[in-house]
Amino acid sequence: MSSYWPRFSREGLTNSVAPIDYLEWYIPRLQETRTHNLSFSGMQYDWQLDKLLGDSITELGKPHINDIIDPRAIIAERENVSVDNVLITHGATQGINIALLTAIAKIRDSVNGEIIVAVESPTYAPIPQTALILADKVIRMDKYPPDSKLGNWRFDRQQWQEAIAQSHIVMITPISNPSGWDLDVDDRDWIVDIAKQNDVIIIADEAYNDAYRQIDNYRSIHSYGENCLSINSLTKVYSMGPIRFGWIISDIETISLARRIFMTFSGVMASPTMKIGSAALQNLSVVDEAIAYYRRENLPLLRAVLEHHGIVWNEPPAGVFGCFELPNNLDSEYFVDHHCKANDLLAVPGSMFSDALKNWVRVAWSIEPRAFKLAVNALDESLSSALK
Numbered sequence: 001m002s003s004y005w006p007r008f009s010r011e012g013l014t015n016s017v018a019p020i021d022y023l024e025w026y027i028p029r030l031q032e033t034r035t036h037n038l039s040f041s042g043m044q045y046d047w048q049l050d051k052l053l054g055d056s057i058t059e060l061g062k063p064h065i066n067d068i069i070d071p072r073a074i075i076a077e078r079e080n081v082s083v084d085n086v087l088i089t090h091g092a093t094q095g096i097n098i099a100l101l102t103a104i105a106k107i108r109d110s111v112n113g114e115i116i117v118a119v120e121s122p123t124y125a126p127i128p129q130t131a132l133i134l135a136d137k138v139i140r141m142d143k144y145p146p147d148s149k150l151g152n153w154r155f156d157r158q159q160w161q162e163a164i165a166q167s168h169i170v171m172i173t174p175i176s177n178p179s180g181w182d183l184d185v186d187d188r189d190w191i192v193d194i195a196k197q198n199d200v201i202i203i204a205d206e207a208y209n210d211a212y213r214q215i216d217n218y219r220s221i222h223s224y225g226e227n228c229l230s231i232n233s234l235t236k237v238y239s240m241g242p243i244r245f246g247w248i249i250s251d252i253e254t255i256s257l258a259r260r261i262f263m264t265f266s267g268v269m270a271s272p273t274m275k276i277g278s279a280a281l282q283n284l285s286v287v288d289e290a291i292a293y294y295r296r297e298n299l300p301l302l303r304a305v306l307e308h309h310g311i312v313w314n315e316p317p318a319g320v321f322g323c324f325e326l327p328n329n330l331d332s333e334y335f336v337d338h339h340c341k342a343n344d345l346l347a348v349p350g351s352m353f354s355d356a357l358k359n360w361v362r363v364a365w366s367i368e369p370r371a372f373k374l375a376v377n378a379l380d381e382s383l384s385s386a387l388k
């Protein structure tokens, strides 16, 4: 049987580059276009580009260099930094590549021997697998659902401390995919302290952070100072994945190095990406409001269905997705491929993120309430047939 979770080692590969296995599972199922879809980790919002851009839609292919609005300035203002702290990239995934190349470039002259990267699990496969390509060794650090089953996912500090102490770079995802939960505040401060004590560079994939801005104690990793890199994009919270607009924020020295690396690998940003991204950045509140509306309308229906089946639901306080454990040790790939498929529903098995989550299912409430109601009914039917 195939396994789809992210790789943390090159073991068993005929060359050094691991496949992104979860896409082998996901793309064919997306192509089935099942009627009901709870599989999105990102908000589904129709930006209506003609309305967003107006007459300037015909200028999309023209160079962006002289555009009046520099999208870095909007991001810098939101993040309370200067434009020189911001590098725009083609999505968060390219941000992961450039951030890691930058971190490696910073330390290469001083490291004698292997470059080691500690990466949390469960995770988005390109994070450890970029490190497998660019660095020498990846150490896995596990995160678990809390003992009480409710609240932030946690980790064993001893395991993480040992991993970070052996590494040069640590890569985390503060708002985890698939749990949807933010790092516990003490854990976040602790990771930064341990990394700084050990002279380890921190790279945080903050692709889901913007949904948490209004939550108490929200803080982005770049704000902890030097050698802390934050990656974000318009993909997940702001529903702009197809235009590939992302960014990295860090101290000025780090960003100027990252900019050189970006230019070496990519030259300049695509003009349509910059122009659409700039327009979207000036209108983000419409999506923030839509998320609040979807949470208000959709979550009560999901809670009721899961409660009806006796399933513990650890609901994240923000964002558009979360995950739950199936009862009776049910395999989630089987659940999605048989019970959900029979009800024309797509959801995501936890095995796409970690071998430890084979009984977990990720569901999203990121779709418009009428469609969500039908999808959650299909989830109800799927659970009834799986649990009978």
Ligand SMILES: Cc1ncc(COP(=O)(O)O)c(C=O)c1O
Residues within 6 Å of the ligand: 041, 090, 091, 092, 093, 094, 124, 173, 177, 205, 207, 232, 233, 234, 235, 236, 241, 245, 246
């Ligand atoms: C943690 C994380 N980062 C980044 C991405 C992708 O972001 P982008 O489309 O901006 O590359 C995903 C998508 O699933 C993700 O889960």
